[in-house]
Amino acid sequence: MRTLSGQVSIVTGASRGIGRAIALVLGESGSRVVLASRSEPELTTVREEIRKKGGDALVMVSDLTREDDLRKLVNGTLQEWGRIDYLINNAGWGKHAPVAKARLEDWDRTFQTNLRAPMILSQLVLPILIEQKAGAIVNISSISGKTGQAESSAYSASKFGLIGFSQSLFEEVREYGIKVATILPGYVDTPMIPPVRRLDRSKMIRPEDIAHTVLFILTSPASCCPVEITVRPQQTPYK
Numbered sequence: 736m737r738t739l740s741g742q743v744s745i746v747t748g749a750s751r752g753i754g755r756a757i758a759l760v761l762g763e764s765g766s767r768v769v770l771a772s773r774s775e776p777e778l779t780t781v782r783e784e785i786r787k788k789g790g791d792a793l794v795m796v797s798d799l800t801r802e803d804d805l806r807k808l809v810n811g812t813l814q815e816w817g818r819i820d821y822l823i824n825n826a827g828w829g830k831h832a833p834v835a836k837a838r839l840e841d842w843d844r845t846f847q848t849n850l851r852a853p854m855i856l857s858q859l860v861l862p863i864l865i866e867q868k869a870g871a872i873v874n875i876s877s878i879s880g881k882t883g884q885a886e887s888s889a890y891s892a893s894k895f896g897l898i899g900f901s902q903s904l905f906e907e908v909r910e911y912g913i914k915v916a917t918i919l920p921g922y923v924d925t926p927m928i929p930p931v932r933r934l935d936r937s938k939m940i941r942p943e944d945i946a947h948t949v950l951f952i953l954t955s956p957a958s959c960c961p962v963e964i965t966v967r968p969q970q971t972p973y974k
Contacts, residue, residue, distance in 0.1 A: 739953060740765035743816045745808065745860070747799060747852070748826030750777035752925035753875060756942035757823055757949050762790030764950060769812045771797040772826065799826050799852035800844060809859040819863050821953055824853035824897075825875045827927070829890030842889045849893035854900055864913045869957075871914035873949050874901045878921045878967070898963070905962055914960045916952045920945055921967040938972040 744761045748754035749770040755777075762768045762785035770778045775796045782792040793815050797804040812819055828848040830841045857872050864870035879887060880894030898917050905915035922928060924939040945966060952961050 738765060739950075742766045742820040743769065743812065743818050744821040744823060744953075745769040745771060745812060745819060745856070746823045746825060747771045747797070747856070749781060750774040752927060753920070753923060753942045753945045754823075754825040755781050756946040757825060758792065759784060759788075760943065760946035760950055761821075761823075761953075762792060763788055764954075765790070766821070767816055768792040769795055769808070769815075771795045771799075771808050773798055800847040802855060805852060805855050806859065809856065813863075818867075819860050820867070820870045822856055822860050822870075822872045823875070823949060824856060824872070826852065827875065827877075829887065829893075829927075831886045831890075833886050834888050837889065845889040846893050846896075849890070850896045850900070853897060857900075857904060861908065861913075865908065865911050868912045870912075871916065871953055872901075872904065873952055874898075874915075874917045875945070876901075876917050876919050878919055878965070880917075880919055881965075902962070905960065909960065912957060914952060914955070916961050917963050918945060918948055918952075919963065919965040921965075922972050933974050935972045935974050938968055938970045940966060940968050 744766045746754055746758045749758045750772040758768045758770055758781055770781055770792055778794040782794050785792040795808050795811050797808045829845050853874055874897050876897045877894040879891040880898045883891040901915050901917040922939045924936045948964055
């Protein structure tokens with residue numbers, strides 16, 4: 736198994752939920768972690784948690800819908816630590832609405848956050864990974880990226896698109912030793928899942944489960960790449 740010691744990881748949406756769990760697990764595993772989201776207070780808390788366990792982290796307040804912020808995220812990482820090894824595109828956003836009543840601005844924000852930002856960030860870090868002939872890009876998609884659901888059209892479309900992007904990117908960079916993988920979680924107990932009476936949150940996937948799936952990908956042997964992993968709750972969370 737590979738070690739993450741001395742490596743640098745960028746994690747988007749790192750302030751809470753799955754992103755926070757990923758950042759903590761990578762920090763505990765020896766990677767220096769760049770924490771990106773719009774919430775500086777929450778990012779600072781995550782940074783301190785990582786430091787208390789002997790790791791190191793950098794807070795980069797970023798609005799992923801802004802191309803300038805994406806460039807600052809990558810450039811700031813290089814200025815601070817001089818390298819990038821792993822990009823974890825975790826940040827996601829969505830708003831439920833039937834197609835006939837959905838607002839275009841909500842569609843735009845969904846695609847900008849869930850698909851456009853991962854594509855741009857991947858493009859920005861690729862020259863670095865190609866030069867190193869090593870590294871990984873892990874995209875957090877969703878079960879909704881395989882099966883559409885009513886009133887979730889833009890979210891599902893963005894997650895479908897992220898899977899397609901990941902598959903294409905893997906074919907482009909596999910010969911450089913770069914891993915490109917997609918994780919498709921089912922229901923994860925995070926603030927993104929609103930309180931719903933018919934769902935039993937105790938039976939949902941834990942954010943740490945997805946974090947350890949990311950770690951599995953990053954530490955997998957150089958001879959293979961787990962290109963797509965679906966993670967579902969062991970027991971149905973439906974009451």
